[in-house]
Amino acid sequence: MKHKSEYKDMWVFIQHDGTAVEPVSLELCCETRKLCDASGEELVAVIVGKLPEAELEKVLECGVDKVIFVDGTGYEYLNCDAYANLFTLLCRKYEPTAVMVGGTIFGRDFAPRFACRLPTGCTSDATELVWDPKTTDIEFIEPAVGGKMMAVITVPVMRPQVGTIRPGTFKYAPTGKKDYSVIHETVDFPVEGIRTKILDFKADEMDESLKIADAEVIICLGNGLKGADALPRYRKLAELLGGKIACTRPLFDRGVLPFKLVIGQSGVVVKPKIYIGFGISGAVNHVTGFSDADKVIVVNKDPDAAIFNYCDYGIVGDMDEVCELMIEKITAARA
Numbered sequence: 363m364k365h366k367s368e369y370k371d372m373w374v375f376i377q378h379d380g381t382a383v384e385p386v387s388l389e390l391c392c393e394t395r396k397l398c399d400a401s402g403e404e405l406v407a408v409i410v411g412k413l414p415e416a417e418l419e420k421v422l423e424c425g426v427d428k429v430i431f432v433d434g435t436g437y438e439y440l441n442c443d444a445y446a447n448l449f450t451l452l453c454r455k456y457e458p459t460a461v462m463v464g465g466t467i468f469g470r471d472f473a474p475r476f477a478c479r480l481p482t483g484c485t486s487d488a489t490e491l492v493w494d495p496k497t498t499d500i501e502f503i504e505p506a507v508g509g510k511m512m513a514v515i516t517v518p519v520m521r522p523q524v525g526t527i528r529p530g531t532f533k534y535a536p537t538g539k540k541d542y543s544v545i546h547e548t549v550d551f552p553v554e555g556i557r558t559k560i561l562d563f564k565a566d567e568m569d570e571s572l573k574i575a576d577a578e579v580i581i582c583l584g585n586g587l588k589g590a591d592a593l594p595r596y597r598k599l600a601e602l603l604g605g606k607i608a609c610t611r612p613l614f615d616r617g618v619l620p621f622k623l624v625i626g627q628s629g630v631v632v633k634p635k636i637y638i639g640f641g642i643s644g645a646v647n648h649v650t651g652f653s654d655a656d657k658v659i660v661v662n663k664d665p666d667a668a669i670f671n672y673c674d675y676g677i678v679g680d681m682d683e684v685c686e687l688m689i690e691k692i693t694a695a696r697a
């Protein structure tokens with residue numbers, strides 16, 4: 363087995379549907395750029411199939427050093443058979459030191475498969491990536507044991523280090539286009555070897571109120587909420603502020619709000635301008651979901667609640683009473 367020092371370049375799999383790149387791929391390009399700057403590696407975008415020019419520009423704007431364009435049979439739609447085979451072959455040929463894959467449904471499916479075939483390690487759901495100059499390993503850092511500790515996961519011997527990262531974990535903050543080189547690869551996969559077929563496609567008709575990832579204002583409700591009957595006043599506050607309702611996991615467990623509104627490690631990662639949290643204790647599993655919010659305001663009746671360690675403004679008091687007061691003050695200020 364080759365020594366890890368003989369592998370080079372960090373790759374990002376650019377997931378797309380032929381019309382647009384998945385935002386997580388762009389987020390990963392920007393974050394992996396930082397790792398490459400620290401390690402001296404080159405950032406390589408791997409693009410399978412055709413991508414519109416404007417979308418390619420978004421990728422290049424992340425400061426990629428190289429693009430590997432792949433064509434061939436078997437990639438008309440995302441499927442594990444062709445893509446896992448492709449990445450196994452490409453990794454064997456070019457020997458990258460890392461391959462980052464967006465933690466989409468597809469990414470979570472195909473990344474461990476090619477990692478297993480190589481074979482190498484695959485880690486998932488990191489909320490932080492750090493390159494360690496001593497070991498030259500990437501530290502994939504994530505909450506563990508119910509958020510009581512942060513686990514640092516590394517792939518200390520094998521290469522490449524494969525990681526799937528949850529959408530929204532990092533920011534798309536492009537550093538600008540660089541001179542980049544291009545490699546073209548043609549890898550045919552026999553279409554009869556693809557074990558899945560798309561029989562039908564129905565666009566997700568998701569209720570707008572359930573799309574909280576890009577909301578600018580979030581009113582997040584915790585287990586302190588008495589029940590569904592108490593919801594209208596918080597909806598009113600959200601409406602006044604042009605925001606959306608979200609929640610912690612216990613409210614989903616209690617059947618008060620749907621899972622799509624859960625913020626945190628197992629839910630959605632949000633980056634609002636304002637996050638107002640009511641009746642939330644401050645478990646790391648939840649806090650990691652809003653740590654990039656510009657301003658955090660929290661309300662809890664317990665002055666020792668951990669959530670007060672993560673806020674810009676903390677209000678000790680009954681959540682319903684504070685919410686009513688907020689509605690009153692905002693309404694009066696606008697009258």
Ligand SMILES: Cc1cc2nc3c(=O)[nH]c(=O)nc-3n(C[C@H](O)[C@H](O)[C@H](O)COP(=O)(O)OP(=O)(O)OC[C@H]3O[C@@H](n4cnc5c(N)ncnc54)[C@H](O)[C@@H]3O)c2cc1C
Binds near residue numbers: 584610644661681682
């Ligand atoms: C692997 C794993 C993944 C997880 N992922 C997530 C996740 O993605 N998102 C998530 O949210 N959780 C997640 N959890 C659960 C998480 O650990 C916590 O249990 C959860 O976040 C607690 O939610 P909470 O703060 O609303 O509830 P609690 O911990 O029950 O806190 C309720 C708070 O409300 C306050 N309160 C009560 N009544 C009032 C009142 N009238 N006025 C003001 N304050 C009041 C209390 O003082 C208390 O601090 C995960 C757990 C595990 C093990």
